[in-house]
Amino acid sequence: MEEEECQEEHLALAALLRVNGIGSAAAGKLREAFGSARAALHAPAEAFTQHGLPPKLARDVQKAQKGAEAYEAQLEETCERGGIRMTALGDADYPPYLAETFSPPALLYYRGTLIPDAQCLAMVGSRRFSRYGEGVAKSFAETLARAGFTVVSGAARGIDSASHKGALAAGRTVAVLGCGVDVAYPPENRRLLAEIAESGAVVSEYAPGTPPLPAFFPARNRIISGLSRGVIVVEAAEKSGSLITAGMAVQEGRDVFAVPGSIYSPTSMGCHRLIQQGAKLVTSAADVLEEYGVDPPKKPKKKAPAMSKEERAIYQILSYEHPLTMDEIIVSLDGGGDAASLSFVLLQMELKGLVEENDTHGYMRAKRE
Structure with a gap:
């Protein structure tokens, strides 16, 4: 044609x-x-x-x-x-994995570039994510993208956004929306969606201008799983849209992976339930890659920022998951310290990318070693 x-x-x-x-x-x-x-x-x-x-x-x-x-x-x-393009079921550029599903969209709209033979893995999870879940999502997605997989997610707040960001650091990602591809939802992801379209694709079955109505998201989930060889659930409550995506993957004969978490965390309950039902427990991206016979890529080594004696003492106290307030840091330091000098040292550490401050003014290590 x-x-x-x-x-x-x-x-x-x-x-x-x-x-x-x-x-x-x-x-x-x-x-x-x-x-x-x-x-x-x-x-x-x-x-x-x-x-x-x-x-x-x-x-x-x-x-x-x-x-x-x-x-x-x-x-x-x-x-x-x-800059929106269309592809219909039966076209040469229509994703073949999606075409094989029970209810493939008759028409897809997209911004960016669709690669029909791209090997895709979906990553989904809770909008109410934990520090642990965010770190896992970014790490997994970056490694999978570096290994040549396209990471597919739904561009929602939380784990979805973290997955896209991790993939963008090393390769390609695709965002599937429950609205038109020209609609930024959530609004704060406007820039993220633009970055995704530059190197990957933003996809939807809904016409441009379509608002993000709740009824559209379960249907959106079938496209996320349909594009992918497998679905990785990072964090999910017992009643979660991520579990809907995982269920659709099972129905289509796709692989389902789940990341375990704390038994006391509500956002880990869904993942633990999936594992009980037969999903593969994964604790690293290497576990996922092993399933497809792919060797983990070698991560480029980055030289760690040099730390002063004061910075190293503070760094040893901090963790990746549990933020400490200024007072808690002072109490934990040998010999204590004063808030003014500590505030200055923490600012320097933030600029070096060693620590991060959260919304409640707690401090944590910025990256997992």
Whole structure:
């Protein structure tokens, strides 16, 4: 199919999907019956009867014909202006792993670059993440990306965002949205989504401008698992959207991995339940790579920042998971200290990337060695 003809088919398919009651499955049947979405969209009512299709469907499509031309023109302009492309089920650039699923989207919108034969692994988890979960997500994602995998996640707050950031540090990542690809959700991830589109892709089955409605996210999850060979759950409560993604992966015969956590942590309960049900327990990205016969990549060695005597004494007290307040640090130091001088030393350590201050003014080590 020529590029112009392909674009026209995509636009017609988008218009067809706007018809009440026509989802991906119904759109697929109509394309098969009439030969194309364009033909189905402009077919006479009697043609629907000949193909054994319900009269109501014919009437709904007839109504949609009136505004289809204007909608297609507007959509085409929006896509051109926003750098948005489309791919339909059956196209050469449509992701093959997704095409094999039970309910693949008839049409995908994306910003960035889709690589159909990319080897993808999904990483999902709680929006209410812990310091531990954030560190695990970044570390796993960076290692997987460095090993050549594309890390797929949902760009939500928490573990999803940490996974994207980790992957961006070493390779490629894909964000699947429950809204239009031109909508930044959550709003604070606008810059992150732009970075993802530069080296990977931002993907959605929803047309540009579609707001992030709650009903869209379970459907979004099937695309996350559908694109991927396996799903890694980092942190998840007992009732979590991440578990929905894991369940969909199981149904599609994809691998499910779970990272264990504290038995007292609510955000680890879902992961522990998955492990009990047969998910593979993983404590490092190397455990995941082993499943696919891939050797862990060698991480570039970074020279550790030099520390003064005072900085080293403070660093030894801090941990990666439990923040300490200024008073707690002073009490823990041999010989104590005063807040003014300690504040200055901690600022220097922050600038060196040795420590981080959280929202409650607690200090932790910045990176796991």
